Amino acid sequence: MKKILVVDDEVNIRNVIKEYAKFEGYEVEEAGNGMQAVEICKEKDFDIIIMDVMMPKLDGIAATKAIRAMERPDAVEIPIIAMTA
Numbered sequence: 253m254k255k256i257l258v259v260d261d262e263v264n265i266r267n268v269i270k271e272y273a274k275f276e277g278y279e280v281e282e283a284g285n286g287m288q289a290v291e292i293c294k295e296k297d298f299d300i301i302i303m304d305v306m307m308p309k310l311d312g313i314a315a316t317k318a319i320r321a322m323e324r325p326d327a328v329e330i331p332i333i334a335m336t337a
Contacts, residue, residue: 255278255279255296256278256279256300256301257282258281259284259303284307289303290318301331301332305335316332
């Protein structure tokens with residue numbers, strides 16, 4: 253099963269994306285801000301990340317840069333889709 257990380261500070265937006273992704277057969281993990289997303293990515297692998305651009309603590313752009321800078325072979329290859337409401 254493919255795994256997706258949904259990152260957004262708005263729980264309602266995460267829920268909508270989560271339900272659609274589950275319907276499409278993805279296993280879904282959630283993060284409420286960029287800092288959480290970076291920490292989760294240190295421990296787990298994902299096939300795709302959907303990242304909100306504007307979030308508290310660490311915005312989506314900074315979180316994407318942090319994920320890309322990780323010392324793991326797939327860090328520069330994980331598709332990260334930026335979104336904003």
